[in-house]
Amino acid sequence: MSGVVVETEAYRGLNDPASHAYRGKTSRNRVMFGPAGHAYVYFTMGMHYCLNVTTESDGSPAAVLLRAVQPTEGIEEMAANRGTQDKGRLASGPGNLTKAFKIDRNLNGEDITKSDSLYFESGRAEGAIRMSTRVGVSHGKERKWRYFLAGSPYVSKGRPS
DNA sequence: TTCGTGATACCC
DNA sequence: GGTATCACGAAC
Structure with missing residues (x-):
């Protein structure tokens, strides 16, 4: 299974109230x-x-949350995992x-620079990357750290410009 | 719009 | 020990 990342959000520990790392x-x-x-x-969320x-x-807490992926390979398997045919x-x-990717806590802490089960390749999606406020965050809204592919049907719902 | 769901973290 | 909170999704 593979896909193109079309939506992410950034979280940078200290001084970012939305980050899990904010409180240490x-x-x-x-x-x-x-x-x-x-x-x-x-x-x-249970x-x-x-x-x-x-x-x-x-020692410097920071991470990028992957919010949405455009599936490219293994679409049938993902559909089975998700129980839907709605490709978008x-x-x-x-x-x-x-x-869709069957990711769970077994992969927590996985070194993606070495792992065979989870890794990234370089490349860039077609289209304009846009920024917005992050989703579901009550504090730190002045940081527009959500990045997504403009106009892509594969980004999650709610696409502020 | 609402509600289900359970781990976590923080307060006793 | 209890409970409020939560970087969400599906159904309505």
């Missing part, structure tokens, strides 16, 4: 404090996993994304 290191967010290039997978990739150096929504939203 905990057992849950510890991988955010580690070196860059690791997967941070957490369970939230039913959703979210996939992040850590950035910055060891297979991975549109953090919870949907992890479900």
Whole structure:
């Protein structure tokens, strides 16, 4: 299975009230404090996993949340995982994304620079990248740290310009 | 719009 | 020990 990332959000620990790392290191967010290039997978809202990739150096908590992916390979498998045929929504939203790709806590802390099961390739989607405020965040709205591919049907619902 | 859902973190 | 909060999604 693979796809093109079309929507992300940035979280930078200290001084970012929306970040899990804002209140310091905990057992849950510890991988955010580690070196860059690791997967941070957490369970939230009682039913959703979210996939992040850590950035910055060891001791500096920061991560990028992957919010939406445009599926390219393994679409049938993702559809089966999601229980829907709606191609435009297979991975549109953090919870949907992890479900489509079967991502769970087994991948928490995975080194994506070495892993065979989860990794990224360089490249860039066609189209304009736009920024907006992050979704579902009550504080820190002055930071427009949500990035998405303009006009893509694969980004999650609610597309402020 | 509303409601389900459960881990986490923080308050006793 | 209890409980308020939450980087959400699906159904209505």
